[in-house]
Amino acid sequence: MASATGIPEQHPTTVEAREDEPLLGTPGAVTQKEGVGIHHNLITGTATVAQAGIWILVALVWSGIFSHPLIFFSAHPLLNSSAILLQVQAILTLQPTATPKQKRIGTRVHFSLLAISNLSFIAALTIIEINKGDHPRFTSVHAILGLVTYILIALQASVGIIQYFFPSQILGSVERGKKIYKYHRLFGYFLLVLELATVAAATQTTYNQAVLGIQLWAVLVASVLVILGVGARIKKHKLGF
Numbered sequence: 001m002a003s004a005t006g007i008p009e010q011h012p013t014t015v016e017a018r019e020d021e022p023l024l025g026t027p028g029a030v031t032q033k034e035g036v037g038i039h040h041n042l043i044t045g046t047a048t049v050a051q052a053g054i055w056i057l058v059a060l061v062w063s064g065i066f067s068h069p070l071i072f073f074s075a076h077p078l079l080n081s082s083a084i085l086l087q088v089q090a091i092l093t094l095q096p097t098a099t100p101k102q103k104r105i106g107t108r109v110h111f112s113l114l115a116i117s118n119l120s121f122i123a124a125l126t127i128i129e130i131n132k133g134d135h136p137r138f139t140s141v142h143a144i145l146g147l148v149t150y151i152l153i154a155l156q157a158s159v160g161i162i163q164y165f166f167p168s169q170i171l172g173s174v175e176r177g178k179k180i181y182k183y184h185r186l187f188g189y190f191l192l193v194l195e196l197a198t199v200a201a202a203t204q205t206t207y208n209q210a211v212l213g214i215q216l217w218a219v220l221v222a223s224v225l226v227i228l229g230v231g232a233r234i235k236k237h238k239l240g241f
């Protein structure tokens with residue numbers, strides 16, 4: 001629109017909104033509003049799609065486990081699926097934050113959720129390793145993918161803690177820590193996909209096919225919902241694009 005001076009007028013909020021534009025959907029739906037509690041971020045915009053997907057995934061795993069006699073192994077899928085549920089909540093919480101205050105609170109919630117999530121992953125790995133006993137290890141696609149996932153999660157968590165809590169001590173300055181943020185975000189999204197792929201691969205294990213019967217197609221449908229719901233809220237500028 002032209003102004004009285006003849007120079008095209010650009011409304012500042014429009015410019016800001018365009019910078020915040022997610023891959024899909026409208027920016028307003030995924031930017032946390034001033035004075036609105038952080039918990040709203042768990043359901044705004046396409047978060048509902050992601051929530052539907054992750055709760056379906058958890059329901060699939062938990063109903064598979066609880067509809068059979070519980071054994072020591074049962075804790076492995078229960079803990080791993082709970083850990084992924086928490087990872088999704090941690091991502092959804094932080095995505096719409098915009099002001100410094102929102103980001104500070106968001107990061108603390110993100111960190112707390114991921115701390116519990118990562119403890120669950122560690123417990124799940126410990127349980128499967130004890131459960132393996134003398135049997136050969138890392139023989140299935142799920143087992144190899146799972147191990148790679150656990151290692152990358154440990155790496156991602158370490159980088160996250162360093163970049164935010166100890167940037168000066170370990171990287172030399174706060175600015176250097178901030179430069180890593182976009183890689184941490186990108187890698188976080190990649191890790192989520194890897195975690196979902198590991199669950200999909202779990203459906204192909206002998207134990208699942210013989211006993212639990214969790215269906216691959218159902219896990220894939222739930223995973224697609226998670227990826228679409230989370231993916232649509234990605235802000236391109238936060239990834240450095």
Ligand code: HEM
Nearest residue numbers: 077080128137138140143146147149195198202205207208
């Ligand atoms: C992100 C989530 C998960 C990760 C990272 C993961 C990781 C692993 C790892 C590393 C092993 C191999 C242990 C070894 O060979 O020494 C394993 C085994 C196993 N997991 Fe998972 N797991 C996950 C989720 C699940 C789920 C949801 C199920 C549900 C069916 C499951 C079922 C199994 C079974 C049956 C085994 C034993 C078979 C084998 O070792 O190939 N896992 N998991």
